[in-house]
Amino acid sequence: MNQQKHPFHLVDPSPWPFLASFAALVTTFGGVMYMHGYIGGDSLAASGFLLILYTMFVWWRDIIREATYQGHHTTTVQAGLKSGMILFIVSEIMFFLAFFWAFFHSSLAPTVEIGAVWPPKGIDVLNPWEIPFLNTLILLTSGATVTWAHHAILAGQKTQGIMSLIFTVILAAVFTGFQVVEYVEAPFTITDGIYGSTFFMATGFHGFHVFIGTVFLAICLLRLVANQFSTHQHFGFEAAAWYWHFVDVVWLFLFVAIYWWGGL
């Protein structure tokens, strides 16, 4: 009988990384074709996107199989996963830093072309104390419900874990719904100069990250129901909760800088 005399996980050969790369290639080709009006661009982009979704499904399914059912995720492996998730979130912070830089670059010293004021002349800003403030409360509350869920999992309380995670996902979905309403109702669009560009790039990418975080939490909910978490091993949930808190903190910065200060 072969014994693994080390605590690491040497992964079996897998086709998924190559499939991910191919799916990304198809999506980018399709995307460029669509943007430039080439026939078939929309179909190719859609096919590539579906292929990305399929790759995510099969790759992460394999990881769940290796971890939950085959026991490959030792403490050492988990330590590596923790470092990986932390570094990934740090890279996402860098990503948002760029959009905040762009916003402050344009808003701290507004050019004469836009009236040397911020917000630029002709822009009616959204009232931060209406839906944006409501959304702030919603995300902060979801931070509380996800913490409730974590302690429920740690305490082995599956029912409360499920209840609190459902609350979290619902709050996340409500946030997204309100943002869509704001996007449709806003008196300005992304084409309205530098204000529109910085506003929609920053809040838009944030919204996309909210969507990713919501899906991550929903998957954790399904896994919790399926008994894939134990009181002492549930790193998938921890990673989702970390990501969710990161999304919340980015929103707080967006609210203060773009919605509140940016509208003064």
Add this chain to the structure above:
Amino acid sequence: MLAHATRRATSRLARCARQNVQRRSMSGGASIEEEIAEMNKWRSVSMLAVPACAGFGVYTLANVEHTHNEHPKYSYLRIRNREQFPWGGDLGLFEYPSKEH
């Protein structure tokens, strides 16, 4: 003397494998009772915050007023660098034909 002999007899790899593995590596050292207490604390916070959000939401949506200000057509607003969007037409992704209230 004995410790030195033991170290020589045991391989480095075997010593690594006998590391002290924490059973509840995610718990931060808390007992089940402490976890239940923390769980109940955050449940109480949530039971306050969720209705507060719902209440504030109802208040906000009831008091939303849309005042449409008229603005001069500045050149840096409503920028169009090509004839139409990839989906055709002049309206943005979240833009709908304006209905005058």
